[in-house]
Amino acid sequence: MKKSFMVLLIVLIIPSLSLAKRGTVEANLGYFYPVFEDAFQDIYGGGLAYGGDLTLDVWKNLGIWFGVSPFSRTGELSFTQEETKLALASFVLGANYTFLTSPVNFYAGLGARLVLYKESNVLGEIKDTGFGFEVKVGAYKKILAGFFADLFVGLSYCVMQPADFKINLGGIEAGIGLGYEF
Numbered sequence: 001m002k003k004s005f006m007v008l009l010i011v012l013i014i015p016s017l018s019l020a021k022r023g024t025v026e027a028n029l030g031y032f033y034p035v036f037e038d039a040f041q042d043i044y045g046g047g048l049a050y051g052g053d054l055t056l057d058v059w060k061n062l063g064i065w066f067g068v069s070p071f072s073r074t075g076e077l078s079f080t081q082e083e084t085k086l087a088l089a090s091f092v093l094g095a096n097y098t099f100l101t102s103p104v105n106f107y108a109g110l111g112a113r114l115v116l117y118k119e120s121n122v123l124g125e126i127k128d129t130g131f132g133f134e135v136k137v138g139a140y141k142k143i144l145a146g147f148f149a150d151l152f153v154g155l156s157y158c159v160m161q162p163a164d165f166k167i168n169l170g171g172i173e174a175g176i177g178l179g180y181e182f
Helices: 002-019 038-043
Strands: 022-034 047-059 062-076 083-099 104-121 124-144 147-160 171-181
Touching: 022 038, 022 062, 022 147, 047 083, 047 171, 062 104, 062 124, 083 124, 104 147, 124 171
Parallel strands: none
Antiparallel strands: 022 047, 022 171, 047 062, 062 083, 083 104, 104 124, 124 147, 147 171
């Protein structure tokens, strides 16, 4: 399933590059906070998340959006207080629309989200993969010869069942980014 998603990404990126009338590539830093699971909040809380986005406008201001965002935290198990580690890797494939309203441009995107989940502690290691969605809105301003600064907020949702319990690994992320428009 993971390999199929990666192949799909590559198959979509290459033709999109030739169709693109405009594109942006961005590195971003944000704060991720899980809002759907109390246990997840208690054990790991929120934290810094980084990532990157590639958007290729293929028709007017409508673009194909590719995103990647790893997130990792160390926490303590609820009862035994022993260390537990979480690693998430999120991949987004979606569409976004840019409202070109110089000097500040606004955008909104909706995409399918693949999440790779790994949790390890004294009880063992759990790995799983889940699909969900992500909504992202933001505003960016050009600052110098193609470079821009971006402010964004996103909401993600992804339910999976890595063991005998279900968990929603989604949440809210707000942050900043620096990118280049080509």
